[in-house]
Amino acid sequence: MIKITTILSLLAVGSCFSTCSYIETHYTRNAIVTNVNQNLITAKDENGYLWEFEGEGFEEGTEVKLVMDTNHTDSNIFDDKVIDVR
Secondary structure, three states, rough: OOOOHHHHHHHHHHHHHHHHHHHHHHHEEEEEEHHHHHHHEEEEEEOOOEEEEEEOOOOOOOEEEEEOOOOOOOHHHHOOOEEEEO
């Protein structure tokens, strides 16, 4: 019979692994909305990169924080995805 402490230990390790994985593959970028075309929004970050995402209620000139996913390629920024905008 499996002890409750074993189950709790496995859950703790799994939770730690999941949290570390999320932290390593997600980051934020500050950007300014440069174009609004219906629900397709374009924002330019501090490094001059342009990012597109879908959304509503954004206006040109609005400062936003983009939550990005690295797509598990740390050395290639060009395949990163915007997963949330704040």
